[in-house]
Amino acid sequence: MNTPTIDVRSANAQHMYHPMVDPKVAQQHPPLIMERGEGVHVFDIDGKRYLDTVASLWNVNVGHNRREVIDAITAQLGKLAYYSTFHNTSNPPAIELSARLTAMFAPEKMSKVLFSSGGSDAVETSLKLARQYWKLEGQAERVKFLSLKGGYHGVHFGGASLNGSPAFRTAYEPLMPGCFQIESPYLYRNLWNESDPARLASLCAAELESAILYQGPNTIAAFVAEPVQGAGGVIVPHESYWPQVRAVLDKYGILLISDEIVTGFGRIGAMCGARAWGVAPDIMAMAKGINSGYVPLGATLINERVASAWERPGVPAALMHGYTYSGHALACAAANANLAIVERENLPERSLDTGHYLLERLHELMRYPHVGDVRGKGLMAAVELVVSRESREMLMAYSPYAQALMAAARQEGAIIRVQGNRLILSPPLVFTYDHVDEAMHILHRAFAVAENL
Numbered sequence: 043m044n045t046p047t048i049d050v051r052s053a054n055a056q057h058m059y060h061p062m063v064d065p066k067v068a069q070q071h072p073p074l075i076m077e078r079g080e081g082v083h084v085f086d087i088d089g090k091r092y093l094d095t096v097a098s099l100w101n102v103n104v105g106h107n108r109r110e111v112i113d114a115i116t117a118q119l120g121k122l123a124y125y126s127t128f129h130n131t132s133n134p135p136a137i138e139l140s141a142r143l144t145a146m147f148a149p150e151k152m153s154k155v156l157f158s159s160g161g162s163d164a165v166e167t168s169l170k171l172a173r174q175y176w177k178l179e180g181q182a183e184r185v186k187f188l189s190l191k192g193g194y195h196g197v198h199f200g201g202a203s204l205n206g207s208p209a210f211r212t213a214y215e216p217l218m219p220g221c222f223q224i225e226s227p228y229l230y231r232n233l234w235n236e237s238d239p240a241r242l243a244s245l246c247a248a249e250l251e252s253a254i255l256y257q258g259p260n261t262i263a264a265f266v267a268e269p270v271q272g273a274g275g276v277i278v279p280h281e282s283y284w285p286q287v288r289a290v291l292d293k294y295g296i297l298l299i300s301d302e303i304v305t306g307f308g309r310i311g312a313m314c315g316a317r318a319w320g321v322a323p324d325i326m327a328m329a330k331g332i333n334s335g336y337v338p339l340g341a342t343l344i345n346e347r348v349a350s351a352w353e354r355p356g357v358p359a360a361l362m363h364g365y366t367y368s369g370h371a372l373a374c375a376a377a378n379a380n381l382a383i384v385e386r387e388n389l390p391e392r393s394l395d396t397g398h399y400l401l402e403r404l405h406e407l408m409r410y411p412h413v414g415d416v417r418g419k420g421l422m423a424a425v426e427l428v429v430s431r432e433s434r435e436m437l438m439a440y441s442p443y444a445q446a447l448m449a450a451a452r453q454e455g456a457i458i459r460v461q462g463n464r465l466i467l468s469p470p471l472v473f474t475y476d477h478v479d480e481a482m483h484i485l486h487r488a489f490a491v492a493e494n495l
């Protein structure tokens with residue numbers, strides 16, 4: 043039985059802290075309490091229906107309440123909810139998933155998987171494996187990490203130390219030493235005022251090389267980046283960017299860690315983001331779309347080169363890292379069913395196709411004076427809000443405009459996210475053209491309200 047609505051709302055304010063918001067602000071704005079989902083729609087506790095244009099948190103890729111995923115979880119629950127994968131015990135869904143993932147990412151030469159409980163865990167695992175790899179390789183001085191300004195790599199101390207936005211860093215400093223951020227290929231705003239995407243890609247790759255030389259190539263373990271920056275505002279690089287980055291890293295033997303937590307499993311139109319850009323990373327951190335959020339799960343994949351360090355006979359190489367819930371049977375059962383859907387329904391290709399249509403229609407929003415830029419790849423898009431198009435000054439988070447936009451969209455029946463000065467769209471990959479039309483209809487109405495404040 044449901045708790046009466048009013049109790050749920052006041053109990054939330056009384057007892058629960060929410061990530062990424064000042065509790066005082068959260069308490070002034072009672073949350074939208076979701077009760078039920080169906081495909082690309084969710085329903086709140088009052089029964090109001092919303093189009094989920096953000097797949098909750100970029101993750102419910104196959105949509106809400108998919109029968110196949112639920113059946114896989116409940117079937118597993120009826121057999122064994124959980125058994126540890128520490129040392130030499132295991133469970134069938136985790137084994138099946140590790141085989142599925144290495145097959146899926148065979149083109150990237152991924153050869154081993156270490157499971158965890160979410161994206162931040164998967165990043166942390168990636169960093170620790172990179173450090174251990176270099177120690178096993180006899181290059182113990184390779185301990186530093188380079189990442190991008192604007193990048194987001196989760197909330198653990200390792201990932202937070204890579205994060206390229208003060209908002210995620212300042213409250214928790216001092217962070218991990220040896221982590222340095224360089225310029226990202228952000229066309230709309232960059233240090234050089236460069237408006238040609240190919241030239242910007244080359245400038246950024248050159249900056250990577252100069253940062254490597256400045257730090258000393260033999261002190262750097264890995265470069266970590268998202269194929270398209272997500273939380274940083276959907277920063278879509280030019281197609282030449284990643285191949286140039288890979289070439290620079292190869293020149294100095296540095297590992298490439300691709301944070302695929304948002305881009306993995308189809309979001310930008312390929313099974314992983316790195317593949318969309320034609321490069322193969324050494325390590326991939328994955329979560330979110332791995333099982334569309336049905337049960338928390340993260341996975342770190344390493345390629346043959348990295349794995350080989352652990353395989354050398356006679357070299358002690360214990361992995362002194364892992365989580366109680368590494369390879370959780372329910373989470374892995376959900377992932378196996380989820381990935382079967384991703385493959386059968388060709389969600390990477392659909393994401394590319396629907397994404398083209400979404401981007402084309404989003405450009406209509408340029409008719410509103412506070413829209414400065416529209417960009418995206420696959421089903422990952424951002425609309426950048428500005429005070430004026432001429433000055434490009436950012437419209438800040440919590441501005442009345444942004445608040446009005448979100449409130450009006452909600453009123454009209456869509457969940458949208460305005461993060462900083464960017465309206466982010468990251469719908470389930472099962473979004474159709476009709477859903478795009480539904481979203482656009484609501485967005486036009488919401489922008490009309492915000493413009494008339």
Ligand SMILES: Cc1ncc(COP(=O)(O)O)c(C=O)c1O
Nearest residue numbers: 160161162194195196272303304
């Ligand atoms: C690129 C990226 N890396 C890491 C994370 C952290 O994942 P989690 O929130 O599951 O810990 C996120 C979360 O949004 C992300 O977008």
